[in-house]
Amino acid sequence: LHEQRCGAVQLERAARVLAAARPTVVLTATTAEVPSSVFGTAVPIIGIDEPVDGPDAPIRDDERRTPLHADNTACVLYRPDPTGDLVGVAVTHRAVVNQLLWFSGRFGISVADAVLWSTPATVEGSVCEMLAPLAAGARLVVAPTAAPHDSAALIDIIERRAVTVASFAPISLSRFTAAVADPATLRSLRAVAVAGDPLPAATVAAFRMVSRAALHSLYGTAEFVAHATANLVPPLRYLDPRGGAIGRPVWN
Numbered sequence: 001l002h003e004q005r006c007g008a009v010q011l012e013r014a015a016r017v018l019a020a021a022r023p024t025v026v027l028t029a030t031t032a033e034v035p036s037s038v039f040g041t042a043v044p045i046i047g048i049d050e051p052v053d054g055p056d057a058p059i060r061d062d063e064r065r066t067p068l069h070a071d072n073t074a075c076v077l078y079r080p081d082p083t084g085d086l087v088g089v090a091v092t093h094r095a096v097v098n099q100l101l102w103f104s105g106r107f108g109i110s111v112a113d114a115v116l117w118s119t120p121a122t123v124e125g126s127v128c129e130m131l132a133p134l135a136a137g138a139r140l141v142v143a144p145t146a147a148p149h150d151s152a153a154l155i156d157i158i159e160r161r162a163v164t165v166a167s168f169a170p171i172s173l174s175r176f177t178a179a180v181a182d183p184a185t186l187r188s189l190r191a192v193a194v195a196g197d198p199l200p201a202a203t204v205a206a207f208r209m210v211s212r213a214a215l216h217s218l219y220g221t222a223e224f225v226a227h228a229t230a231n232l233v234p235p236l237r238y239l240d241p242r243g244g245a246i247g248r249p250v251w252n
Contacts, residue, residue, distance in 0.1 A: 016086050017078050017122060018043070070094040077124045077222040089124075089222035096127060099225040100135050102250045103128040106216070106230060107165055107191050109136040114188070116158065116166040118143035124226045125195055129167055151179035155186070162188040169196035174203045180210040189213040195220065195227060199244035204233055217244030224250075 018026070025044045046052075061067060074093040078086045109115060115133035117140055119126040133140045141161045147153040154176055158166065166189060168176060173194055180186060189211055194203075195218035204215060220228035231247025233239065 013086075013122070020078065020086055020088055021076060068093075070097075075127075077127075077225075078122055079124070079222045091127075091222070091225050095225045096131070099128060099227065099250075100132050103132045103227070104136045106250075107132075107193070109133060109138050109165060111137040113138040113164045114141050114162055115139070116141050116143060116154075116161075116163045118147055118154065119167060124220070124222045125167060127226050128193075133165075151176045155180060158189060159185040164188055165191045165193070167193040167195065170194055170199050170203050171197065173207060174200075177203070177206045177210055183210045186211045186213070191216065193218055194233075194244070199233070201239055201241050201243045204239060204244060205236055208236060215244070217247060219246040220250075 023043060025046060027046050027048050029047065029049050071092045071094055073090045074096045076088045076090050078088050081087045103109070109132055113133065113136070115129060115138055117126065117129040117133075119129055121130065130140070132138075139161075141157065141163055143157055144150075144153060147157065154166075157163065173192070191214045192207070192211070193216050199215075199217045207215065215233035217231045217233050218227040218229070220226050227250055229246045229249050231245045233244045
């Protein structure tokens with residue numbers, strides 16, 4: 001459970017995910033302020049920061065029930081359906097690796113980069129934020145849990161940690177941009193991914209006033225792990241007044 005401090009909305013979502021997933025065990029930090037009622041009484045809970053008795057060596061292939069394959073499920077991502085219910089989408093290792101390779105190539109992520117992880121782990125956009133920098137040897141900068149809703153906190157961590165690549169939903173980018181008092185605080189940013197909703201031209205124009213970072217408009221769903229299409233947002237004089245286009249399919 002990736003929530004260090006859970007508000008009512010996060011607790012309600014966590015309870016719904018657990019009810020749908022019916023896990024055999026829950027891994028969580030012992031410092032997480034999560035009521036036991038969220039997990040239910042029949043689910044064993046293991047604190048990931050507690051000492052564990054037994055061997056700590058990596059699991060060998062001969063210890064697995066079956067061999068691992070690229071098409072085995074890597075994780076299950078939950079998204080709301082049109083009725084508001086959460087739907088779990090099983091994502092394979094092959095799909096995750098494809099997305100990580102594409103994302104790293106698209107943004108040119110290398111050991112010189114610092115990538116910000118601010119999206120909750122249960123949302124598909126977190127896959128690239130969390131794993132792409134690790135796959136490329138870049139620094140992974142983990143934002144505080146409340147940071148996605150606190151523009152000042154995001155500006156501070158981007159400046160202090162010299163973040164070079166970050167991701168936003170369009171509405172979050174608008175709030176973030178409005179909170180930037182000094183463009184110099186974003187001088188390390190070189191690329192920003194925007195996904196989740198259409199990217200309005202006004203949001204692009206406002207961002208251009210505070211940063212020269214390249215804007216990439218991405219589109220996709222959990223079935224694609226995160227992103228299915230991508231578009232490099234052009235300079236304002238060439239931008240469609242309706243906003244950023246969804247672009248072309250990612251390579252696979």
